Amino acid sequence: MCTSESAGPAVEVRGLSKRFGRHLAVDDLTLTVAPGVVFGLIGPNGAGKTTTLRMLLDVIRPTAGVVRVLGQDPRRVGPALRRRIGYVPGDLRLDGRVTGRRLLAFYAGVSGGVRSGEADALAERLGVELDRPVRTLSKGNRQKLGLVQAFWHRPELLVLDEPTSGLDPLLQREFLALVREARDAGQTVLLSSHVLSELQQVADEIVVLAHGRVVAEGDVASLRLSTVRHVQVGLGDTSVEAVQAALAPIGTLREVDVREQGGAVRVSATADGEIDPLVKALARFRVLDLSAQEPDLEESVLRLYGQEGTGG
Numbered sequence: 001m002c003t004s005e006s007a008g009p010a011v012e013v014r015g016l017s018k019r020f021g022r023h024l025a026v027d028d029l030t031l032t033v034a035p036g037v038v039f040g041l042i043g044p045n046g047a048g049k050t051t052t053l054r055m056l057l058d059v060i061r062p063t064a065g066v067v068r069v070l071g072q073d074p075r076r077v078g079p080a081l082r083r084r085i086g087y088v089p090g091d092l093r094l095d096g097r098v099t100g101r102r103l104l105a106f107y108a109g110v111s112g113g114v115r116s117g118e119a120d121a122l123a124e125r126l127g128v129e130l131d132r133p134v135r136t137l138s139k140g141n142r143q144k145l146g147l148v149q150a151f152w153h154r155p156e157l158l159v160l161d162e163p164t165s166g167l168d169p170l171l172q173r174e175f176l177a178l179v180r181e182a183r184d185a186g187q188t189v190l191l192s193s194h195v196l197s198e199l200q201q202v203a204d205e206i207v208v209l210a211h212g213r214v215v216a217e218g219d220v221a222s223l224r225l226s227t228v229r230h231v232q233v234g235l236g237d238t239s240v241e242a243v244q245a246a247l248a249p250i251g252t253l254r255e256v257d258v259r260e261q262g263g264a265v266r267v268s269a270t271a272d273g274e275i276d277p278l279v280k281a282l283a284r285f286r287v288l289d290l291s292a293q294e295p296d297l298e299e300s301v302l303r304l305y306g307q308e309g310t311g312g
Contacts, residue, residue: 008071009032012066015029016030016067017062017063018048018052024212026048026212027048027213029048029065031214033190034188035188037188038183038189040199041192042199042208048211055067057159069081084155085158086152086157086160087150088143088161090161090192094137097135100123100134100137104149107149108153111152114152115152119148123148127144140167151178151182155187159190161192164195164198191203228271229271230268230293231268232268232291234287235267235288236287236288243267252272253278255269256268264288
């Protein structure tokens with residue numbers, strides 16, 4: 001059972017930087033993770049997510065800055081702190097002739113505090129066979145073993161770096177259920193992902209990283225990461241000129257392209273913000289088809305990065 005030994009934030013980072021030669025991977029990062037929440041780190045590949053998580057766990061040392069995890073300095077307390085943490089690395093590598101069960105037994109000796117039957121219960125939920133040699137398992141099944149060893153001792157803090165990599169959609173749903181249960185039990189979850197939909201479902205707070213810096217932070221709703229939509233519409237019984245006139249007053253549209261194609265008027269546009277004005281403008285025509293697609297995460301992050309005016 002999760003028992004917090006520290007008051008205050010679960011994770012606190014101030015002025016954290018990491019430089020690899022001339023490359024600045026993390027740049028003056030400051031963030032605070034409250035206990036008992038799901039905290040999302042999101043951003044495109046190379047944003048600094050994995051480097052940040054590794055510094056929290058003392059896998060690598062920061063170039064500058066202060067790190068506190070569960071009230072302690074991870075550089076000083078070592079294994080005693082890591083036993084209070086469940087960790088899935090972004091580059092999880094499991095191999096060998098031993099079975100999953102034998103491997104987990106080894107990890108149990110490291111983690112401590114694993115309840116009897118916990119491994120089997122989690123393995124059943126995630127659909128992984130514990131009695132097969134690890135080297136015969138698919139990437140997805142190895143990832144499931146990693147999740148079992150992270151969750152099974154019910155740590156105070158879960159640090160999960162791209163944890164659903166290799167999992168099919170049904171297993172991703174089960175993983176999100178595990179995250180919600182951990183939060184409900186008072187555990188803190190620090191979840192790194194480049195999949196926006198994952199964090200939209202479970203995160204209480206999100207920090208968006210780009211080029212090692214925070215470009216946005218807040219709850220999912222306030223960040224408005226998904227208010228941009230790429231819209232494709234087919235309209236009948238009208239003309240290009242009529243459609244252009246109807247769309248002209250809508251200030252939230254950009255990249256508008258209206259043309260006649262295949263006996264219909266085709267509209268392609270990007271709606272930035274409320275989509276209601278566009279829907280009402282189109283309602284006066286006969287709509288043959290309509291699709292509205294959210295941009296991918298990288299596009300959303302780059303848009304935020306540009307809004308912050310820190311680009312380059």
